[in-house]
Amino acid sequence: MTTTSEHTQSVSAATPSRMLRYLPASALIIDAALMTVVGLIAIVGRRELGIFASSASVEQQLIIAGPLMIVGWIVTIALLDGYHRDVFGAGTDEYRRILNASLLAAGITGVTCYLAKFDLSRGFFLMAYGLGVPALFLGRMALRRALHSARRRGLLRHRVLIAGTRAHVDEVARVLGREPWLGYEVIGALTPEYDLSEETTTGLPVLGNANEAASLAKSSRADSIFFAGGAVGSSSQFRQMVWELEQDSIQVVIAPSVTEISNERINIRPVGGLPLMHIEPPTWTDASRWGKRTFDFVGSLGLLIVFAPLFLLAATQVKLHDRGPVFFRQTRIGKDGHEFSCFKFRTMVQNAEAMVADLQEQQGQSALLFKMKDDPRITPPGRWMRRLSVDELPQLINVFLGHMSLIGPRPQVAREVALYDESMSRRLHVRPGMTGLWQVSGRNDLTPEEAIRLDLYYVDNWSMLQDLSILSKTMGAVVSSRGAY
Known part of the structure; x- marks a missing residue:
């Protein structure tokens, strides 16, 4: 150590x-x-x-x-x-x-x-x-x-120590590492005194024992210390640590073993001096109410009118390229597992579906969230439409009809849904969306695991304010074309 x-x-x-x-x-x-x-x-x-x-x-x-x-x-x-x-x-x-x-x-x-x-x-x-x-x-x-x-760029960051068992430390470190813009730089771990390891499973150095948190935080010049599961043995011991840390103006943060929960669902209610964390039920039921549906109906109708000239331009280019159909209609799985025909401008060659199995084998990917950069099936008009997400505009018709929402998880086909485990099935609690957290967070540059995590977070923590935030960020994601292919 x-x-x-x-x-x-x-x-x-x-x-x-x-x-x-x-x-x-x-x-x-x-x-x-x-x-x-x-x-x-x-x-x-x-x-x-x-x-x-x-x-x-x-x-x-x-x-x-x-x-x-x-x-x-x-x-x-x-x-x-x-x-x-x-x-x-x-x-x-x-x-x-x-x-x-x-x-x-x-x-x-x-x-x-x-x-x-x-x-x-x-x-x-x-x-x-x-x-x-x-x-x-x-x-x-x-x-x-x-x-x-x-x-x-590595500036204006908080130097952070994480105290707890190695498993809890790695869990907190992964969450902080996913979002570098939060500014937390994890410099080391503090583990219980019975743990003599020199580093955690993910390679984070163990600087000492958790019961020496105050002296180690001062010597390592930490700005904050996160206390995760297994960090201390009793409340009196933790209280003493807090008193010692406050003398050096080191911020104390409690990191409970609860992730992917929005702050709107968490309430701290002290009972007899004991702060109890109450977690409200998931909000996916609210995403099915009339307010969101009204927003989708009015929004899709307005956008269909605004983008009518762009519809005409895209349809003309698709038709003139190979004389094939303008729209690509594919059966997708919607809310509660109901099937619907999802509309898109056709951006691939006409036999694209027949080529999927061979491409999956070549790329070594599963059917779940299959995406391919430099896909040979994409046509020249399809490339600019995909880059600007114009190919997805016909899904406004699906939103207008109630099959989809403006914001929600990405609609998937039956073979992808067949691979869902119990947790992923929660995506089907809400209508699929034209855009969502996955799109404004990197789109196809995300790994399948990251995309699934964001979709599940959206389902469990839905709010209209979050929908408006995603909608405002979507334009920036589309203009930058980051992760679009």
Whole structure:
């Protein structure tokens, strides 16, 4: 096992990033700058558009109201923890706090002006807050994108130790390693004192015993320590560790043996001082309700109208290439195992299905999620349609008819479904989708295991907010053509 002194020497040159402490200040500066710009736009817009025209001079009001509104808005965001370091980088909590703080700031501004009898222009007020909230969202999105980009390059990362049994350590390390944009750099493991191994099964170095977590975290210059299963023997021992770690400002994270569960389904409820984690039932039943179906119906109808010219162009090119059928119709398995005819523009030669078995044998792939880069069956028109996902546009007809959804797991054929195990069968609880987590996360560049994991996560943790997020990311995935073939 690696000793503390040896490890200290090995990491002396690799100090943890301290630039993370400037994230809140960066966000505050961006927010203040955007609020100022939006305020100037609101002044010009109120004057030029004549919204709620009155005798009040917006320019004179700005001298008093402008700085107070900006300061009050920033203070409100700060009070609602909108600048807390933990909200940056992942999740929707950051945007929720911005929205709640903005609504609260607008309410306070309106009530204060009324009580003080201050003649604030209503047009300026509406434009300032109406444009300000989207502007703040865009600013935070830009900051998050810059943060993710830096972390993918190895910057602005948290140095992390994971304490627990080797199996639990590897499980947590795999989850953190899948998402490099989260910024967690696992530098080592701490195992129970009875485990004398020098590394975990996946090759992560064991730096020492878990009961020496405080001293080892300090010597290895860790920013955070994750406590997984088997890390400590009792609650009193863990409490003592937390007290020691807080002296060096080392963040403590509990990593229970629960994965692929969204935060919306997890509730922490303390009982007698014992924090109990309650996991709500899977939300796949909500994905079958009228709200999602209405969204699919209206969305598919609108998109069919918008993409009508593109439909005509694609259909013409397919027909002129080899005089074959424009559409490729294939029986797919939908919700609850029901079969339906899935429409696509034909992108392959007319005898493509007869060639599948030989290609699978050549590539050494199973029928499950079979995909092939440089597929010889694809026609010249099919290549550009696949690259831009135009070949899948006719599936809007399936969405309109209720066979599919705009967002969901990829529809599969019977021979693929026949290979499902019990867990994979959960994909059939919801309608298959034109796009989904698998597409915005890498599309065909993903391994079959990764694609299945994302589909199961979607089924168990469905929400309309997640659907809207996937839909917004789909355009970027299509434009970049990453993983499309």
